[in-house]
Amino acid sequence: MTTTRAEPQPADFADVRTTNLAVVLRHLRTHGPSSRAAIAATTGLTKATVSSLAGDLIGHRLLRETGLSGNRIGRPATVLALDGTAYASIGIQVADGQLSALALDYSGERLLLWHRALDGRRETSEIVALAQRAASRVRQQGRHLLGLTIAASPPSEELRSAVAGSLRQKDLVITVAQHAALAAVAEHRHGGHLAADLAYVSGATSLEAGLILEGRLLRGGPLGRFTLGPPGTPTLQDHAGIEPLIRRALPDFDPEALADPGPAVEQVAIRARAGDAVATKALEHTAGYLGQGLAVLTNLVSPEVIVLGDHYATLAEWLIPGAERFTTARLTASTLGLHAAALGGAVSHLDHVDTGRIPRPVD
Amino acid sequence: MTTTRAEPQPADFADVRTTNLAVVLRHLRTHGPSSRAAIAATTGLTKATVSSLAGDLIGHRLLRETGLSGNRIGRPATVLALDGTAYASIGIQVADGQLSALALDYSGERLLLWHRALDGRRETSEIVALAQRAASRVRQQGRHLLGLTIAASPPSEELRSAVAGSLRQKDLVITVAQHAALAAVAEHRHGGHLAADLAYVSGATSLEAGLILEGRLLRGGPLGRFTLGPPGTPTLQDHAGIEPLIRRALPDFDPEALADPGPAVEQVAIRARAGDAVATKALEHTAGYLGQGLAVLTNLVSPEVIVLGDHYATLAEWLIPGAERFTTARLTASTLGLHAAALGGAVSHLDHVDTGRIPRPVD
Numbered sequence: 001m002t003t004t005r006a007e008p009q010p011a012d013f014a015d016v017r018t019t020n021l022a023v024v025l026r027h028l029r030t031h032g033p034s035s036r037a038a039i040a041a042t043t044g045l046t047k048a049t050v051s052s053l054a055g056d057l058i059g060h061r062l063l064r065e066t067g068l069s070g071n072r073i074g075r076p077a078t079v080l081a082l083d084g085t086a087y088a089s090i091g092i093q094v095a096d097g098q099l100s101a102l103a104l105d106y107s108g109e110r111l112l113l114w115h116r117a118l119d120g121r122r123e124t125s126e127i128v129a130l131a132q133r134a135a136s137r138v139r140q141q142g143r144h145l146l147g148l149t150i151a152a153s154p155p156s157e158e159l160r161s162a163v164a165g166s167l168r169q170k171d172l173v174i175t176v177a178q179h180a181a182l183a184a185v186a187e188h189r190h191g192g193h194l195a196a197d198l199a200y201v202s203g204a205t206s207l208e209a210g211l212i213l214e215g216r217l218l219r220g221g222p223l224g225r226f227t228l229g230p231p232g233t234p235t236l237q238d239h240a241g242i243e244p245l246i247r248r249a250l251p252d253f254d255p256e257a258l259a260d261p262g263p264a265v266e267q268v269a270i271r272a273r274a275g276d277a278v279a280t281k282a283l284e285h286t287a288g289y290l291g292q293g294l295a296v297l298t299n300l301v302s303p304e305v306i307v308l309g310d311h312y313a314t315l316a317e318w319l320i321p322g323a324e325r326f327t328t329a330r331l332t333a334s335t336l337g338l339h340a341a342a343l344g345g346a347v348s349h350l351d352h353v354d355t356g357r358i359p360r361p362v363d
Numbered sequence: 364m365t366t367t368r369a370e371p372q373p374a375d376f377a378d379v380r381t382t383n384l385a386v387v388l389r390h391l392r393t394h395g396p397s398s399r400a401a402i403a404a405t406t407g408l409t410k411a412t413v414s415s416l417a418g419d420l421i422g423h424r425l426l427r428e429t430g431l432s433g434n435r436i437g438r439p440a441t442v443l444a445l446d447g448t449a450y451a452s453i454g455i456q457v458a459d460g461q462l463s464a465l466a467l468d469y470s471g472e473r474l475l476l477w478h479r480a481l482d483g484r485r486e487t488s489e490i491v492a493l494a495q496r497a498a499s500r501v502r503q504q505g506r507h508l509l510g511l512t513i514a515a516s517p518p519s520e521e522l523r524s525a526v527a528g529s530l531r532q533k534d535l536v537i538t539v540a541q542h543a544a545l546a547a548v549a550e551h552r553h554g555g556h557l558a559a560d561l562a563y564v565s566g567a568t569s570l571e572a573g574l575i576l577e578g579r580l581l582r583g584g585p586l587g588r589f590t591l592g593p594p595g596t597p598t599l600q601d602h603a604g605i606e607p608l609i610r611r612a613l614p615d616f617d618p619e620a621l622a623d624p625g626p627a628v629e630q631v632a633i634r635a636r637a638g639d640a641v642a643t644k645a646l647e648h649t650a651g652y653l654g655q656g657l658a659v660l661t662n663l664v665s666p667e668v669i670v671l672g673d674h675y676a677t678l679a680e681w682l683i684p685g686a687e688r689f690t691t692a693r694l695t696a697s698t699l700g701l702h703a704a705a706l707g708g709a710v711s712h713l714d715h716v717d718t719g720r721i722p723r724p725v726d
Contacts (some may be wrong), residue, residue, distance in 0.1 A: 010408045011382035019374035045373045209663060217580055221662040228591045228599060228655055236591060292591050296659060300572060301505040 018213035020045060022356035024053045025062065028082050029108070029354055033066055035077035054080055054250075060358050061086035062106060082107040087359060088138035090148040091345025092163075093133055094118065095179055095204045097308070099126060099259035100133040102342040106146075106350060111138055113339065119258065124162050131163045144361045146353065149345030151182040153206055153222070171361060173349065174199035180309070182219040182344030184210030186336055187307045189347050195304040199297050199329070200292070200340070203242045203312030205261070209297055223293050242311045248282035262338070265311045272318055283315060287322025295326040302328070309334040380416075383408060385719035387416045387624045388425065391445050392471070392717055396429055396452075398440035410542050417443055423721050424449035425469060445470040450722060451501040453511040454708025455494055455526075457481065458542055458567045458673070460623035462489060464497040465705040469713060474501055476702065481622065487525050494526045507724045509716065510536035512708030514545040516569055534724060536712065543672070544583040545707030547573030547697055550670045552710050558667040562660050562692070563703070564653075566675030568624070572660055602652035605674045611645035625701070628674045632668070635681055648680060650685025658689040665691070672697040 003195055023043050028034060031042070036054060040047045057063040064083040070078035084105030093100040099118045103111040112134060115191055118126060127150065135145055148167065150159060153219030155176035164174045184200035189194060200210040200220075207224030211217075242261050246253060249268040258264065271279035294306055304331045308316050316333030324331045353359060386406050391397060393407070399417060403410045420426040427446040431439035447468030457462040461673075462481045466474040475497060481489060490513065498508055511530065513522060518539035527537045547563035550556060563573040570587030574580075587600030601607055605624050609616060612631040620627065634642035657669055671679050671691045679696030687694045697703055716722060 009382075010386045011379045013379070014373045015382075016376070016379060019372075019378075023373045043373050166473050211663070213576065213580055213582065217576055219576070219664045222666065223662065226589070226591060226655075226659055227596075228589065228602070228652070234591075239591070251427055288593075289591065292589075295665070296589050299586065299588055300574070300660070300663060301582045302584065 020049065020356070021053055021057065021358065022354060024050065024057065024247070025082070025354045025356065028063070028080060033079045033081035034080055036148065037077055039080070046272050051202070054077065057358075058083075062358065076341045080352075084109050085142070085277070086144060087145045087146050087353070088141075088143040089346045089349035090138065091151065091278030091342035091347070092127060092134070092148065093179070093182075093342035093345070094123070094127060095151070095153070095341065096338075098262075098338070099130055100339045100342045101130050102339055102346050103134055104136050104343075104350060105143060106348045106353065108347075108350065109335065111141065111143075112327065113342075115339070120259070124159060127159060128162050128166045132166055135167050145169060145172055147175070147349035147357055149174070149182065149348055150176045151179045151341035151345050152176055153179045153204075153208060171359070173352075175345075175348075177218075177345070177348075178208065178210065178220055179204060179341045180208035182210065182217050182342075182348070183309050183334070183336075183340035184212045184220065184307075185218065185344035185347055185351075186340045187309070187334060187344075188212045188215070189276065189351070190343065191307060191334065191335060193305045193330075193332070194199045195330075197301070197303045197305075199301070199303040199306045200309050200334070201294065201297075201306060202341075203308065203315075204309050204310040205243065207241050207293070209293075211297075211301060211303065213301065216294035223297070226293060226296065235291060237257055240286050240293060245282055245286045245315075248285065251277040261311060265314050269314055272315075280318070283318040284322055286315075287319045290319060291323035291326030294318040294323055294329070295330070298327040298329055305330045305332060307334050309330055309340055310338060373469045373606070381719035383719075384411065384420065384721065385554035385717060387413065387420065388445070389718070391426070391443060395448055396442045396444035398442055400440055402443070403715075420721075421446075425554065425716065425721065447472050448505070449507060450509050450716070451504075451506040452509045452709045452712035453494070453497050453501070454514065454545070454705035454710070455490060455497070455511065456514040456542070456702055456705035456708070457486070457490060458514070458516070458704065459701075461701070462493055463624075463702045463705045464493050465702055465709050466497055466501050467706075467709045467713060468506060469486050469544065469716065471710075471713065474504065474506075476705075484623070487522060490522060491525050491529045495529055498530050507722070508532060508535055508714030509722055510538070510667075511539070512545065512711055514542045514708050515539055516542045516567075516571060529707070530669065534722070536715075538708075540581075540708070540711075541571065542567060542584055542704045543571035544575035544581050545573070545705075545711070546672050546697075546699075546703035547575045547583065547670075548581065548710055548714075549707035550672070550697060551575045551578070551697060551701045552714070553706065554670060554697065556668045556670065556693075556695070558693075560664070560666045560668075562664070562666040562669045563672050563697070564657065564660075564669060564675065565673050565704075566608065566671065566678075567673040570600045572656075574660075574664060574666065576664065586659070589656060589659060590669045599652060599656045603649050603656060608645055608649045608678075611648065612642040614641065624674060628677050632677055635678075643681070646681040647685055649678075650682045653682060654689030656684035657686055657692070657694070661690040661692055668693045668695060670695055670697050672699075672703055673701060 084107035087106040160176040180202040196215040202208040209223040210220035227238040246264045313334040386532040447470030475626040523539040543565040559578040565571040572586040573583035609627045676697040
């Protein structure tokens with residue numbers, strides 16, 4: 001996007017309303033079900049304003065009333081919660097020979113999580129088919145689909161178009177984004193890291209970084225391409241990538257089996273735990289170079305937390321000790337499993353509604 | 364800063380007013396003197412709102428009326444402009460054995476620019492003395508000082524405290540920040556790059572990157588520390604830094620003279636222009652490695668523009684051809700001279716007022 005220096009947009013009463021709708025939605029997203037009085041007390045809005053905003057959100061089926069609060073002082077109050085019945089969002093992840101689909105309702109409850117092996121020869125048609133099946137499922141449940149995001153590296157506009165063409169819904173937002181960037185979104189929301197600036201380092205087929213800055217700005221890309229030297233000098237990916245690690249740690253392993261590195265990574269962990277010298281040395285090599293990649297992230301954007309994700313998470317007990325001295329960030333392993341990017345894709349559409357942009361279905 | 368996921372703050376009418384004050388100030392900052400009607404037409408605010416906002420800003424001496432517009436349709440209208448008479452801001456830069464001070468009035472006019480050689484043995488006292496002298500000068504001119512920022516790498520809290528202790532003014536904001544980050548602020552505002560995402564790469568004593576993202580978020584740090592290999596492997600700084608370049612390009616040069624590399628950099632340019640093979644080869648080496656540093660920036664944050672600054676700007680005609688193939692960003696040389704970081708420091712305090720935070724002097 002090229003633009004002149006961003007000029008602020010004039011504000012009016014509609015902006016105030018949007019901001020305050022966001023305040024109520026984000027309060028419930030963060031704190032869980034709450035009474036109108038509790039929302040007013042925490043956010044600084046008046047009770048009358050909270051009641052008016054809640055009425056609007058209930059009318060749009062984003063909130064629901066869930067019975068009475070159990071607080072013992074004064075009269076019991078009706079409790080508000082995010083309503084999961086009307087809307088859903090889908091994330092699709094394409095990585096490491098695996099295809100995953102994950103759907104959330106608006107309250108953040110998981111509606112489905114599917115995995116299947118990906119046949120590289122007919123990738124696009126398989127992705128389109130899975131997207132269609134997931135969309136059908138949430139619609140059969142009576143939910144309106146807010147959006148669908150595909151995590152792929154590199155993100156492909158052709159893939160986006162193919163999926164968009166197959167899911168005919170006028171107001172449906174379909175996006176593609178980089179694997180690690182979406183995984184960073186998921187970690188920021190669901191990882192429990194309590195950090196506004198977070199980096200996710202993906203040990204999937206390619207070594208990528210996803211960045212969340214100030215709790216919302218999203219960046220990232222192929223960290224593994226770093227190199228310093230004449231043409232042909234090994235890259236960070238060559239030194240610290242998952243595939244090179246497997247080749248070093250398991251010299252007897254069939255390289256054909258690497259389309260999905262999952263089983264090989266488990267084998268590396270088993271051998272390292274058993275004290276195998278080759279596997280241990282390979283992990284030390286990987287950890288040292290991974291640390292040099294983390295140093296670059298730290299020097300440029302100073303994240304508070306760096307999350308090792310995908311297959312790096314499986315090997316974190318060996319990688320963190322060797323890599324942590326290269327960064328001032330807290331270094332930790334993802335606990336979201338091998339579908340963090342799919343989760344981030346689904347979350348991104350809920351986040352958009354949480355900014356106070358109330359969906360108005362057109363179909 | 365560690366925080367939970369940022370929760371939006373409730374908005375009220377005061378926020379609307381602040382936003383709209385910012386809209387008017389930023390309009391005038393970007394477009395120059397304009398009539399109330401022209402501001403209304405461009406921003407979408409009503410004429411009555413613009414008149415009310417302008418009255419407020421004139422009362423606070425941030426705007427002034429400057430006679431009649433020359434438009435030929437209808438009655439001539441009074442033109443509004445940013446008022447430089449009441450407020451000023453100072454930036455101080457410490458780099459390459461040089462100390463610079465630059466002051467701007469609120470309209471962005473330069474009030475002073477001083478350079479002096481820095482005696483490394485009594486650095487803090489020299490910086491404090493220069494800050495005091497600059498502050499006295501703008502106050503003698505009847506201007507209230509909004510803030511003072513010191514560009515230094517690394518930024519030092521002791522330095523900030525020393526300056527703050529010497530300039531007794533209750534509402535004076537004094538900050539220290541990294542050289543390249545402040546230079547990026549200056550490039551974003553005054554470099555004419557028309558980019559919301561911009562990186563500044565500093566060829567001062569240390570090789571640093573400053574980042575502006577989405578037109579406001581500021582990050583950056585010591586890019587030159589990047590290395591990939593066992594301990595002792597040369598860093599990006601060793602390959603592409605200004606001092607190593609001078610040593611390679613001018614093998615006959617007295618290393619003692621490098622406290623201020625300016626004259627040596629000029630000599631490299633003179634020899635390269637004359638076709639000197641040693642200088643040319645050194646520049647090619649630097650350009651290739653610098654390009655690998657730019658690739659890192661590009662892969663992680665995808666800036667639209669990368670500005671080569673400080674001494675790199677002097678050598679840009681040799682560096683850009685060798686480095687540009689490593690990045691998809693527009694690669695360009697700074698035209699702001701060797702005091703971009705001081706300018707960015709001064710600009711940052713004007714930017715703060717431009718967000719609608721009207722200063723209320725307390726002394």
